[in-house]
Amino acid sequence: MISASPTERTSQSSKLRVEDLNVYYGDFHAIKHANLVVPENIVTALIGPSGCGKSTFIRALNRMHDLTPGVRVEGTVVLDETNIYEADLDPVTLRHRIGMVFQRPNPFPKSIYENVVYGPKIHGLRSRKSLLEIAERSLRNAALWDEVKDRLHQSALGLSGGQQQRLCIARVLAVEPEVILMDEPASALDPIATSKIEDLIGELKKTYTVVIVTHSMQQAARISDYTAFFLLGDLVEVGKTSDIFTKPKDKRTEDYITGRYG
Amino acid sequence: MTAAAHPARFRTSQSIAAQRRFADRLATVILWGCALAIVVLLAFFVGYILYLGLPTISWHFLTAPPSEVEAGGGIGPEIFNSFYILILTLIFTVPTAMAAGIFLQEYARPGVFTTTVQFCAESLATIPSIVMGLFGLIVFVSLLRWHFSAIGGALTLTILNLPALMRVTQEALSSVPNAFREGSMALGATRWQTIVRVVLPSAIPPLTTGVILIAGRIFGETAALIYTAGVSVSPGKSAFDWGLFHPAETLSVHLWYTHSEGLIPDGAQVGNGTALVLLVVVLLFNFSARILGRWLSRRLTGA
Amino acid sequence: MYGLVIATRPSRASLNESVAKAVLLSACIVVVAAMGALLFYLAIEGTRLIFADHINPFVFLFHTTFDPDSREPGAFVFIAGSIFVTLFAICVGGPFGVAVGIFFSELAPPRVSALIKPAIEVLVGIPSVVYGWLGLTLLAPLVRTYLGSQTGFGLLTAGVVLSVMILPTVISLSEDALAAVQTPLKEGSMALGATRWQTIYRVILPAARSGLTVAVILGIARAIGEALAVQMVIGNSAVLPRGLLNPTATLTTEIVTDMGSAQPGTILQHALFSMAFLLLLIAMALIVFVRVALRRQV
Numbered sequence: 064m065i066s067a068s069p070t071e072r073t074s075q076s077s078k079l080r081v082e083d084l085n086v087y088y089g090d091f092h093a094i095k096h097a098n099l100v101v102p103e104n105i106v107t108a109l110i111g112p113s114g115c116g117k118s119t120f121i122r123a124l125n126r127m128h129d130l131t132p133g134v135r136v137e138g139t140v141v142l143d144e145t146n147i148y149e150a151d152l153d154p155v156t157l158r159h160r161i162g163m164v165f166q167r168p169n170p171f172p173k174s175i176y177e178n179v180v181y182g183p184k185i186h187g188l189r190s191r192k193s194l195l196e197i198a199e200r201s202l203r204n205a206a207l208w209d210e211v212k213d214r215l216h217q218s219a220l221g222l223s224g225g226q227q228q229r230l231c232i233a234r235v236l237a238v239e240p241e242v243i244l245m246d247e248p249a250s251a252l253d254p255i256a257t258s259k260i261e262d263l264i265g266e267l268k269k270t271y272t273v274v275i276v277t278h279s280m281q282q283a284a285r286i287s288d289y290t291a292f293f294l295l296g297d298l299v300e301v302g303k304t305s306d307i308f309t310k311p312k313d314k315r316t317e318d319y320i321t322g323r324y325g
Numbered sequence: 326m327t328a329a330a331h332p333a334r335f336r337t338s339q340s341i342a343a344q345r346r347f348a349d350r351l352a353t354v355i356l357w358g359c360a361l362a363i364v365v366l367l368a369f370f371v372g373y374i375l376y377l378g379l380p381t382i383s384w385h386f387l388t389a390p391p392s393e394v395e396a397g398g399g400i401g402p403e404i405f406n407s408f409y410i411l412i413l414t415l416i417f418t419v420p421t422a423m424a425a426g427i428f429l430q431e432y433a434r435p436g437v438f439t440t441t442v443q444f445c446a447e448s449l450a451t452i453p454s455i456v457m458g459l460f461g462l463i464v465f466v467s468l469l470r471w472h473f474s475a476i477g478g479a480l481t482l483t484i485l486n487l488p489a490l491m492r493v494t495q496e497a498l499s500s501v502p503n504a505f506r507e508g509s510m511a512l513g514a515t516r517w518q519t520i521v522r523v524v525l526p527s528a529i530p531p532l533t534t535g536v537i538l539i540a541g542r543i544f545g546e547t548a549a550l551i552y553t554a555g556v557s558v559s560p561g562k563s564a565f566d567w568g569l570f571h572p573a574e575t576l577s578v579h580l581w582y583t584h585s586e587g588l589i590p591d592g593a594q595v596g597n598g599t600a601l602v603l604l605v606v607v608l609l610f611n612f613s614a615r616i617l618g619r620w621l622s623r624r625l626t627g628a
Numbered sequence: 629m630y631g632l633v634i635a636t637r638p639s640r641a642s643l644n645e646s647v648a649k650a651v652l653l654s655a656c657i658v659v660v661a662a663m664g665a666l667l668f669y670l671a672i673e674g675t676r677l678i679f680a681d682h683i684n685p686f687v688f689l690f691h692t693t694f695d696p697d698s699r700e701p702g703a704f705v706f707i708a709g710s711i712f713v714t715l716f717a718i719c720v721g722g723p724f725g726v727a728v729g730i731f732f733s734e735l736a737p738p739r740v741s742a743l744i745k746p747a748i749e750v751l752v753g754i755p756s757v758v759y760g761w762l763g764l765t766l767l768a769p770l771v772r773t774y775l776g777s778q779t780g781f782g783l784l785t786a787g788v789v790l791s792v793m794i795l796p797t798v799i800s801l802s803e804d805a806l807a808a809v810q811t812p813l814k815e816g817s818m819a820l821g822a823t824r825w826q827t828i829y830r831v832i833l834p835a836a837r838s839g840l841t842v843a844v845i846l847g848i849a850r851a852i853g854e855a856l857a858v859q860m861v862i863g864n865s866a867v868l869p870r871g872l873l874n875p876t877a878t879l880t881t882e883i884v885t886d887m888g889s890a891q892p893g894t895i896l897q898h899a900l901f902s903m904a905f906l907l908l909l910i911a912m913a914l915i916v917f918v919r920v921a922l923r924r925q926v
Contacts, residue, residue, distance in 0.1 A: 125819065127815065127818070127819065130814075130815065130818055132737070132738075153342070153346070155342075155345070155346075155821050155822070155823050156342060156821065157821075158818065158819055158820065158821040159336070159820075159821030162819065162820065163815075163819035165812055165815065165816065165819075167812060169810075169812035169813055169815070169816040170816075171813060171816065171817070171831050171834075171835070172813075172834065172835050173834070181817070181820060181822075181830070181831075182820040182821065182822075185345075185817075185820065185821065185822045185823075185826045185830065186341070186821060187338065187341035187344075187345075231816065234816075234820065235819075235820065238820055238821060345823050345826065346823070348823070348825055348826075349823040349824055349825040349826070352824075352825040352828070352829075353735065353824070353825070355727065356727055356728075356730055356731040356735055357731065357735070359724055359727040359728050359731060360728050360731040360732070360736065360740075360744055362724075363728060363744065363747060363748065363751070363795070363799075364743075364744055364747050366792070367747045367750060367751055370754070370762060373762070373766060374758070374761075374762070377765060420655075421655045421658055421659075422655075423655075424651060424652045424654075424655030424656075425652070425655040425656045425658070425659050427652055428649075428652035428653055428655065428656050429656065432649060432652060432653075433656075438656075441660060442656045442659055442660055444915070444919075445659050445660045445662070445663035445664075446659055446663075447915050447918070448663055448911065448912050448915050449659070449662065449663055449666075451846070451849045451853075451911040451912075451914060451915050452666070452853070452907075452908060452911045453852070453853025453854070453855065453880060453907050453911065454853070454855070455853070455855035455856075455880050455883055455884060455904070455907075456670070456853070456904045456907050456908050456911075457666075459670070459673075459883065459887070459900075459901065459904045460665075460666050460669060460670060462887075463669045463670075463673055464665070464669060467892070484662045484666070487658075487659060487662070488659075491659070514641075515641045515642065515644070515645045516645060517644055517645045517648040517649070518641065518644075518645075520648075538749065538752075538753065541753040542752070542753060544755075545753065545754070545755025545756070545757070545758070546755070547755060547756060547757045547856050548756070548855040548856050548880075548884065551884065551887075551888075552887055552888070556888075577755045577757045577758075578757075580757045580758070580761060581757045581760070581856050581860070584760075584761070584764065584860060585859070585860065585885075586888070593765075596761060596765075597761075597765075600757075600758050600761045600762075603755050603757070603758055604754065604758055607750070607753040607754060607755065608750065608753075610753065611746065611749055611750050611753055615746065
């Protein structure tokens with residue numbers, strides 16, 4: 064309900080602007096009047112107890128809810144200057160600009176190479192040379208190249224969980240999005256793989272705007288510049304990560320930070 | 326600003342985006358078209374059979390014995406035989422298939438025996454029914470010297486339909502949540518007590534639906550019966566021939582026989598009427614399976 | 629007293645348990661025995677042609693003249709006929725069935741599914757003779773009138789009837805295969821900006837490949853084993869067809885047509901049993917293919 068706008072800092076321009084967003088699962092009001100501004104080239108973390116709506120929220124940012132029958136989204140989400148929920152906007156083109164990494168690694172049952180070039184191919188890129196370039200660049204940027212360069216044409220399902228997740232990130236990088244949404248990308252991974260993903264996110268924000276859902280406050284503190292706190296469908300508070308963790312304005316945020324909610 | 330930060334970014338050209346959208350819409354239209362075509366096809370079949378057959382239907386046609394050479398024969402004994410063989414088949418099939426299905430689902434552990442049973446069931450399910458008919462011819466007609474008989478036909482159909490009913494049983498049982506079993510076993514019930522008192526009762530709705538649907542298929546089966554139950558009915562006035570060892574031509578066999586071997590001049594009308602009766606009975610089986618299944622599950626879960 | 633009751637109960641229960649288990653087990657043995665007997669008797673009757681009549685199996689498999697009276701029971705025409713109608717059915721009914729399978733698993737709103745699915749169950753239930761009758765009274769006259777075939781009976785008519793008959797098998801199995809593809813894969817593709825069709829075509833269909841193979845194999849099994857519907861419309865002449873409109877015969881239709889008049893112990897009867905045995909072997913081979921396809925999936 065409270066809209067703390069990080070755009071007070073003039074050096075940052077806003078990439079995504081969420082205004083009065085509501086999501087319903089049938090009769091259940093899952094996100095209530097959420098407002099949020101996501102600055103460019105910054106990592107914004109969404110935190111909150113499980114079931115608070117943070118995943119529901121992030122899936123509204125690239126219209127993934129369109130794919131699930133029975134979900135209704137109201138309100139506006141503005142990417143640069145365009146409202147992505149405008150009637151004549153093609154969600155397919157939109158998802159090209161806003162990439163998404165999911166909770167569990169979901170590589171396609173194809174070779175590593177085919178996974179990475181899947182996006183460019185479906186967007187009409189045919190030249191083998193550019194596809195190879197894109198594959199190498201994306202895998203390098205996802206810090207996976209050295210581990211897989213000798214087996215690009217083997218099945219992606221043979222990779223470890225952490226490698227699979229970095230492959231999924233490479234797959235998103237390959238379509239060169241402007242925003243990358245991550246829905247608890249490390250929750251299914253071991254600590255070593257997790258720290259690799261976290262390092263990677265630090266690199267990504269130089270080029271991309273990142274929004275990440277995490278259930279771990281430590282992770283949010285380590286990697287994000289801004290943090291938004293969700294509780295029971297309300298976006299309770301948003302601000303610079305250091306402020307949220309040291310001097311939260313809302314009592315509920317404080318309770319959560321100090322461990323009084325599950 | 327954005328462009329400067331990402332010099333390499335490629336974006337889908339307008340024409341490619343339009344192409345993709347077009348392909349997507351085209352595919353959607355085609356897929357919907359295919360699905361609707363099925364419904365139209367079925368409606369057309371049913372309508373056409375009704376149109377052909379209705380003029381033939383009369384009380385006489387439904388009850389009179391068939392004629393070999395003259396016009397004006399009925400299908401009374403054939404209707405009786407179809408139901409008679411169906412019931413005999415169910416009497417053999419249901420207990421055997423359910424027992425085997427229960428064993429596979431609730432008792433069997435992976436191993437050579439389970440694999441063998443599964444493989445035999447799958448093979449039986451795939452064997453053409455005419456081949457099954459010849460097996461019945463070898464065993465029941467020749468070897469056991471039963472000649473063409475209702476019981477030989479029913480036993481042949483039993484083997485033919487065992488696998489399908491086993492599958493139905495296994496699926497019905499697997500739809501019962503494991504928590505039910507654990508709850509019962511935790512109270513000290515044996516596995517068999519658990520099956521009889523907890524698992525089977527909750528599997529009744531899907532089992533009923535499955536059995537009726539399979540009954541519909543048994544009713545319409547033909548190829549396996551021509552050389553086991555035969556293509557003739559016992560001479561005599563009564564349509565009801567309870568003789569297990571008498572030849573028992575069913576409706577579907579009669580439809581085939583009038584067309585390919587029959588001599589009667591009104592074969593087309595008799596065929597049209599027979600096809601109509603077959604279709605109506607099969608539709609009734611389908612509807613009752615659906616309605617009864619829904620009613621049972623509402624009664625078992627609701628009350 | 630009470631203690632006694634508690635003490636006796638387990639032994640009675642465990643007795644029941646072992647009796648029940650034995651009964652259930654014997655039902656499984658019935659299934660195995662039925663398959664064993666089937667294989668055994670058809671193998672015996674099906675090889676009399678070779679061992680009793682001393683006919684070269686090569687003659688049976690590859691000769692095109694079927695003249696059992698002069699010791700030449702060449703079944704090649706029937707084998708070819710079976711292959712032709714089956715190929716026709718799977719080429720027409722296969723893609724159509726998979727398309728409807730895709731419709732159910734990816735497109736159909738639940739209400740539409742609930743409306744169309746019962747229709748498919750009815751299609752399964754319609755007896756094969758009724759399909760044959762429809763082919764006979766509806767399709768054959770059309771073929772006669774519009775395509776200039778003399779009788780309307782032949783490969784084309786039989787193939788079309790079979791295409792419809794295998795639809796339910798292909799639809800329900802391909803739907804199962806496609807529905808088993810996990811949502812995260814679909815979402816992964818959509819999130820990269822793929823259209824629904826691109827996702828189906830490039831991710832879902834490849835991921836469901838082995839299940840779709842099974843759907844097609846079992847469709848083939850259904851087509852190759854169908855006897856009466858085909859027999860009623862294929863024309864039943866033991867010649868290789870020169871075109872889609874020519875009458876021919878298949879393994880199953882030949883059995884149906886001639887078994888009634890085959891005298892026991894003749895080469896004709898033995899040849900028909902050999903055809904049945906061949907069909908049995910084909911069915912079992914298809915089941916082995918299914919198992920291989922499913923194992924590859926894991």
